[in-house]
Amino acid sequence: MKHLDPPTFNVTQAIEVCASGITDPDRAQWLLDALPVVQASEAEYRELGPTGQLFEIVGSDAVTPQISATLMGEIYKRHFVRKGSPSRALYEQIRMAPEFGLCPLCAQRIVATVDHYLPQTRHPKLNLIPINLVPACSDCNKRKLAGVATRAEDQTLHPYFDNLGNERWLVIDIQATSPPTISFIVRPAAAWSDVLAARVQHHFRVMGLSELYAAQAASEMADISYSLDEVGASSGPTGIRQHLDVQFRSRYARDANSWKTALYEGLRDSVWFCTDGYRLIRTHLS
Known part of the structure; x- marks a missing residue:
């Protein structure tokens, strides 16, 4: 329930840094070739996020013909997040952003991971988009699971876009x-x-x-x-x-x-x- 400033880097930087650490040349090139697709997805996310309309983003089962949802998940886990990879510093920048290391979703427990606000299994195009990556504690991450809202009222709060203000609530x-x-x-x-x-x-x-x-x-x-x-x-x-x-x-x-x-x-x-x-x-x- 805490507002956070969004990450200072965009998806272009995330993909370029991530690709630089991929030793399989085909996989690295496929990721770079996907840039126009994910850049368009990031632009849509930035447009809908501030108005609380992220539920309108349509899911997909692939990023490009070369990158399926499964492969994009592997890229996230085995390359973007992997300790020692060039992109791990970007992951840590997101994970360590909250004050005192407290989860912004509950404002109580310690951040343990980075959660995909819109789940990666249904939105592989958003897997590496920084503003879709939210620091979270393990409990909040598990409670949220991979649920996808179908209307505005059923969305959980987004730390980068939702600011509840200082009025007592x-x-x-x-x-x-x-x-x-x-x-x-x-x-x-x-x-x-x-x-x-x-x-x-x-x-x-x-x-x-x-x-x-x-x-x-x-x-x-x-x-x-x-x-x-x-x-x-x-x-x-x-x-x-x-x-x-x-x-x-x-x-x-x-x-x-x-x-x-x-x-x-x-x-x-x-x-x-x-x-x-x-x-x-x-x-x-x-």
């Missing part, structure tokens, strides 16, 4: 249980279109972010439970609220829509939590 619901139960909810920002709102909800479901963030929130509350007990004993609900507000403002300054920002805002604004709920965190810890 991730919030929590607190249930008065022992320990407190936290649920994360997408509250569409006013600036979003209906389609973008549907896409964020879809992305949230596909990537399992509500469950992921809820688990992290439970751990976070366990970590702060002792300090909350101390603040509550000395300053009561007002002290609890002030303490949580400091935590919220610190997280908000870093990221307006992190799960921690949403958690501390929701805890701060809950009268029940600040009065009684914080005491119930430790019921399952003792």
Whole structure:
């Protein structure tokens, strides 16, 4: 759920560098001969990406008569990505782009791979197009699989094109249980279109972010439970609220829509939590 600047190189550079590392002269030449086809595909991608219309790109089973989908997959794995190849540095540039190495699709786990936003099995012409290559953690990569949307609302978010802005949109619901139960909810920002709102909800479901963030929130509350007990004993609900507000403002300054920002805002604004709920965190810890 993080916006990234797109790679600084284009598909022409990617193919030329990749071809330079292919020892089979026929395969290298076939790849270079495919340049006009993939350049046209890149131009279409750049046109449709900013408007959220990538689902309109028609799949194919080959790049050229010489390069099938299977062969293009081999070129990607055995040449473009291979350690020690001339193009490996381009792959690493994409993989290492996110701040702190965090996956832009979940903003939580560490990047482990590079994902084809439109899957390579159905879109071999896009296999080496840099703006179709997105850094991702293993879990997000597996959850996304090779699904292809047939309408705009069913597309997951694209880090290079989708920017959700800084308006607060991730919030929590607190249930008065022992320990407190936290649920994360997408509250569409006013600036979003209906389609973008549907896409964020879809992305949230596909990537399992509500469950992921809820688990992290439970751990976070366990970590702060002792300090909350101390603040509550000395300053009561007002002290609890002030303490949580400091935590919220610190997280908000870093990221307006992190799960921690949403958690501390929701805890701060809950009268029940600040009065009684914080005491119930430790019921399952003792």
